Amino acid sequence: MAYLAIVLSFTAVGLLLGLVVVLTMLPSRYVKKHSPTASKEESAVSVQVLVLGDIGRSPRMQYHALSIARHGGSVDLIGYLESTPHPDLLSNPRIKIYPLATPPSLLKSSSLPFIISGPLKVLWQIWTLVHVLGYQTPPARWLLVQNPPSIPTLAIALLVSILRNTHLMIDWHNYGWTILAGTKGRNHPFVQISKAYECALGQAAPTANVTVTHAMKRQLERAPYNVTAPIHVLHDRPAAIFHPLKSLSDRKDFLERLPETRDFASNILAGDTRLIVSSTSWTPDEDFSLLLDALVTYAKQPQQQQQQQQQDTSCPIIAIITGKGPQKAFYEGKIRELQKTGRLPNIRILTAWLSMEDYANLLRCADLGICLHMSSSGVDLPMKVVDMFGSGLPVAAYSGYESFDELVKEGVNGLGFETADKLAAILKRLFSNEGLAELRTLGEGAKKESNLRWDEEWDRILGRVLGVMD
Template identity: 80%
Template sequence: MLPSRYVKHSPVSKESVSVQVLVLGDIGRSPRMQYHALSVARHGGRVDLIGYHESTPHPDILNNPRIKIHPLAPPPAVLRSSSIPFIISGPLKVLWQIWTLIRVLGYQTEPARWIMVQNPPSIPTLAIALLISVLRNTHLIIDWHNYGWTILAGTKGRDHPFVEISKAYECALAQAAPTANITVTHAMRRQLEKPPYSVKAPILVLHDRPASLFQPLESLSDRRDFLERLPETKEFASNIVSGHTKLIVSSTSWTPDEDFSLLLDALVTYAENRSAHPILAIITGRGPQKATYEEKVQNLQKAGKLPNVRILTAWLTMEDYAKLLSCADLGICLHMSSSGVDLPMKVVDMFGSGLPVAAYSGYESFSELVKEGVNGCGFERADELAAILTRLLGDEGTNELQTLRKGAKKESDLRWDEEWDRVLGRVLGVMD
């Protein structure tokens, strides 16, 4: 629990509680930070939501008068291209981010009672947030989604000097910066309490929970109407509703920490059984490796290795994505935790839509979300995923799939608002 000085805010009215919610990323693709903003506003607080405005945020964000979006200016295109070596573009990009963060946090927004910052990225976000919190007498909360240095290590290697610098920086700021911390798992909390982090400030565990937007779609006619409206599923709608074609959905950022080849290899193995149900796989999201894998899919199709499988990519609104999940037979999560102690938000959204999952399970915190045989299945290899697809999507897997669907719906009974109120409402002073 937090010390009482961080919990009791009786002299401060709820209307005067102000929070700067900071994410050094695309606001529209940062659901957890959007949910923080909505929760504060729901209780009468004022929110400055700061980040890159690249994709459309949650509709309730746009319609809430208590939430104001402050877009960060993206780095110049030349710093985002691969034509400049990272050793040059990396530091220049950080300098640009320092300037934009100070300008928005220190000059374009009013002083707030709290700054809540998403980590990662940690450079330069944590340092600038600490600086502003000191200068403006603001309480600082770090919401730990993962570690920046482990993500960097995934692309540069753990022995890269930038990785060592990033780790030392992140550990130092973890000890010095926050009034409080939030983690997405109990495993991450335990890790932060030990060296090399040795965090002394209070650490609260706030599990991701689905927002109200993600709901099971019970009506068969509503399911058919949506599938017939969505371009990616229109020609398959009747067969999906009848159960002849199975619909699987995976959301990915197309980055190295999500090995899409696992799903491709599993689908190739599945397709070897010509009597298996046809599969329509919808892959949503954007990222650097998307074009590479789209080419691999085309090559597999030309080679005749996916005879009863169609793989389509899509970029959907939040509303359409939520409905697509509720219409699917199985969700696929390829998230490989770089730290071993984070959890993928996409699985939470799937559960919120009543969708069971097959998820990569090779990390410590996996069991905090997915319960084997209850709401989903875990795998670490492509052949294991292929076996899950064959078993669950076959005629004999109907009962097991229904059992997992019931477990997914039960997991979603506790929603974000309830979890947030329980963990953070009194801390921020928006609840009595």
């Protein structure tokens, strides 16, 4: 009996010590400063902004951070540092960047099957997210998280928000499960699990939500998502760095400076060669072959002209494709083959990775923007078109999804296509003498669209929700 009492006593002490250890290991919790003597810095709204991706290639999350800081809030911006972020982020004293450690190269290698590398990569992400969100950063009033990716982001964000007394806001750019379905099919077990996970976390996790379109808001409110927390629609708008061309001399200076356009600058400026720009992440949800096939069709001479041995009357095109991604090398090989076999006469396709400043300059100096984004959910919108409009650049964009007309107004600021032949027809028409007036009209529409800026939209929709505005 005495032995049992001793064992129970030691067990109780052990459990108590274990509880103390666990409690001391829990992350610190957010406590609102109520004291009237608290300084402005101490009472400022604090926000963690999380993107489980490259910060430099996540413009919307960067703009969130800048808007919060502009109103006196403090921001801890968390994500991968694979490319240079927006320059204003780096110079703003209210914004601190916390880089996430990238997974080991072995987990990104194709030598490991997905069934092994996938779970290991998720475990790595769980560890780094918990470490940075829970312990490396101070507790914040809000945690604003980008979705997708959903796994493991939403679950870790929910856990941390509970442990740290933080409000959670999900910014829905798209759905993780529909992106996964693009490569594995909608009936794949991983896709079905991902869908159930995303629906469950969408219902349980957020204090509030933000969506990029009204169509997405309506979808989230219905089955199978059934999100009951408030949903605010915040359309993407361009940041200040994207603005229309101020003078023709600025266009001349930039085209003559940029390596990709230097040799063609005089022809572009004279209107003898057209400059088109497309930004892509080189992923399966953007079918780059649409543009290649359209350019091949555009470059073909009509049969009658071939028989008469007349020179091709199609206006020469310089196409600059910006961005990084997994399919870039594959398509660069296809481009070289098309050029080598003479199927792209009078057309040069160049790939580039530009700084934010040079990319903005390129957009405002181009004749037409091309967007190949195919919405996996049918209800998201491409940020690249927003940046093009901000620069006063009209677009030809893939239009086969529900929310397309929330951004592109057919015949007003751009044109839609769903096939390579339709895109080729658009290029032939706009770059002909007869199409100059139409191209000018679309340009004027894009410039009007550029008057709708991110700051005004963000202030109206989110400023008071996050508490940085009265």
